[in-house]
Amino acid sequence: MAQVLEFKLPDLGEGLTEAEIVRWLVEVGDVVAIDQPVVEVETAKAMVEVPCPYGGVVTARFGEEGSELPVGAPLLTVAVGATEAPAAPAPSAAPGSSASGASPVDAPADEFSAGSGNVLVGYGTGAPAARRRRVRPERVAAPAPVVQPEPVPVAVPAAAGEVNGRQGPVAVVSPLVRRLARQHEIDLWRLTGSGPDGLILRADVDSAIRRAEEAARERTRPAPDGPVVAEAPTAGAPAPAAAERIPLRGVRGAVADKLSRSRSEIPDATCWVDADATELMAARAAMNAASGPSGGPKVSVLALLARICTAALARYPELNATVDTAAREIVRLPGVHLGFAAQTERGLVVPVVRDAHTRNAESIGAEIARLTELARTGKLSPAQLTGGTFTLNNYGVFGVDGSTPIINHPEAAMLGVGRIMPKPWVHKGELAVRQVVQLSLTFDHRVCDGGTAGGFLRYVADCVEQPAVLLRTL
Structure with missing residues (x-):
C-alpha cells in the first residue's frame, strides 16, 4: 500500500x-x-x-x-x-x-x-x-478508468488562539509572517491568502502593511485652509503615475541587508591614490605574448591586481581580519580568501577565490574566470559566495574613476579600482601621457589606523607602478 x-x-x-x-x-x-x-x-x-x-x-x-x-x-x-x-x-x-x-x-x-x-x-x-x-x-495491463490524483491533505501549522476576540486557526505557516503581522498590528482574519488553499504569505502581509501606511498618511494629512475647490482635470492630461514598489528580496535583499549592517556596525574610512599603471600594462602584455597563441589563458588585469593584494596583505595582515564584537576582539585570519565583485543579471555577487595567498597570478586568473562564468549562469553555490576575508572591487569596468567602497561585512577592508586611462602625468621630470588608475581603500578603523591603511595602499600603488617590486614575493 x-x-x-x-x-x-x-x-x-x-x-x-x-x-x-x-x-x-x-x-x-x-x-x-x-x-x-x-x-x-x-x-x-x-x-x-x-x-x-x-x-x-x-x-x-x-x-x-x-x-x-x-x-x-x-x-x-x-x-x-x-x-x-x-x-x-x-x-x-x-x-x-x-x-x-x-x-x-x-x-x-x-x-x-x-x-x-x-x-x-x-x-x-x-x-x-x-x-x-x-x-x-x-x-497498465488491465484497463481501468484513470482518476486524476488529488492533492493529499497535509496538516498545515496554523496560528491558533484568539485573534480580535475570535477563536480558531489562521491559515499561516511561517512564524515570520505571524511576527511581522503582530509588529504592524495587522489583523490576519481580514486577509485573504494568495497561497495554496488560502495560505497567507509574507507578500500578503506586506501588502496589508502598505495599505495601512497609506491610510495613516491620508488621515494625518492636514486639511487645507478655506473652502476646497475641485480642479477640473485638463482635457487630455495623463493621469498621475503610481510609484513602483519593488520588494527587497532574493539577491537584492541580501545585498541591502549586508550593506546596511556594514554601515551601521563598521566605522569605516577611505583613502585613495592615483597610480601610473603604464608599466603594469606593459608587463601584462609581455606575459601574454610570452605564452604564445596556444600557451594557455591570458593573464587579466584583475588577476594581477589580486596577486598584488595578496602580497600587500602578507605585509599588512591587520587588514586580513574581522572583529568579534561580542568578545571585543580583532581576529586576524591565517589565509586570504579573496572576494571579487561581479555584476550579474541577478544583481551584485561576490565570489570567493579560496586560499588566494597560495596562488600565482595565472592560477588566480583561472579561478576568477571560472567563478565569473558560474556567476553569469546563476550556478554559484552558497559556499562559493561566503567566507571571504578581503574584497577586490573593479568598478573601472563601468567607466568610472573613483568610488568609496562599502566594506563587505564582516571583512575589514576593500580595495576599489577605477578605470585605467591615458592622462597627463609627470614622468621622470617631464610631462607625458601615461596610463593612470585611481585606487581606493576603505578600511575598518577598529582594526588599524590610517598609517597602516596608507602603507597598504602605497605598497599596492608601488607594485602597480613598478611590477618588479613583486619579484621578491613571486
Whole structure:
C-alpha cells in the first residue's frame, strides 16, 4: 500500500530562512526517483535545484512559481510505494495491484521505496537525475478508468488562539509572517491568502502593511485652509503615475541587508591614490605574448591586481581580519580568501577565490574566470559566495574613476579600482601621457589606523607602478 510522505523545504545553510520558488521541475502525477531535482529555488545567496529524498508519484505541490516559502514549509507530497497515479481497481484485481500483477512502470520497486537521506549533499547526488515520466494509462495491463490524483491533505501549522476576540486557526505557516503581522498590528482574519488553499504569505502581509501606511498618511494629512475647490482635470492630461514598489528580496535583499549592517556596525574610512599603471600594462602584455597563441589563458588585469593584494596583505595582515564584537576582539585570519565583485543579471555577487595567498597570478586568473562564468549562469553555490576575508572591487569596468567602497561585512577592508586611462602625468621630470588608475581603500578603523591603511595602499600603488617590486614575493 502506498504511503504518502511530505517533503518540506530543507535548511539550505548559511543562515537562510526562506526561498523563492523560481521553477517547478515536476508536475502532479509525475514519477520521481530518489534525489531527483523537483524544484528550482532562489535564496539570498544563489539559485539551487532542490532534490527530493523520496521516490514515487507526486501527489501535490505547495506554492506557485514566484512565491516565497520559509524553511520547513511543505514543498510537495510523494506517494511512496506506488509507481503509478491512483486508479480505480479492476473488478477481478486485488486493491492496489494490476490484473497481471506486473509493475506498470519500468523501474525497480526499491528505486522508490525510501529516502536517500542526502537531500542537500552537494545539492543532489553525483548520479544523473532520473528522467521525469508521466504515467501512461495504456501501460497498465488491465484497463481501468484513470482518476486524476488529488492533492493529499497535509496538516498545515496554523496560528491558533484568539485573534480580535475570535477563536480558531489562521491559515499561516511561517512564524515570520505571524511576527511581522503582530509588529504592524495587522489583523490576519481580514486577509485573504494568495497561497495554496488560502495560505497567507509574507507578500500578503506586506501588502496589508502598505495599505495601512497609506491610510495613516491620508488621515494625518492636514486639511487645507478655506473652502476646497475641485480642479477640473485638463482635457487630455495623463493621469498621475503610481510609484513602483519593488520588494527587497532574493539577491537584492541580501545585498541591502549586508550593506546596511556594514554601515551601521563598521566605522569605516577611505583613502585613495592615483597610480601610473603604464608599466603594469606593459608587463601584462609581455606575459601574454610570452605564452604564445596556444600557451594557455591570458593573464587579466584583475588577476594581477589580486596577486598584488595578496602580497600587500602578507605585509599588512591587520587588514586580513574581522572583529568579534561580542568578545571585543580583532581576529586576524591565517589565509586570504579573496572576494571579487561581479555584476550579474541577478544583481551584485561576490565570489570567493579560496586560499588566494597560495596562488600565482595565472592560477588566480583561472579561478576568477571560472567563478565569473558560474556567476553569469546563476550556478554559484552558497559556499562559493561566503567566507571571504578581503574584497577586490573593479568598478573601472563601468567607466568610472573613483568610488568609496562599502566594506563587505564582516571583512575589514576593500580595495576599489577605477578605470585605467591615458592622462597627463609627470614622468621622470617631464610631462607625458601615461596610463593612470585611481585606487581606493576603505578600511575598518577598529582594526588599524590610517598609517597602516596608507602603507597598504602605497605598497599596492608601488607594485602597480613598478611590477618588479613583486619579484621578491613571486
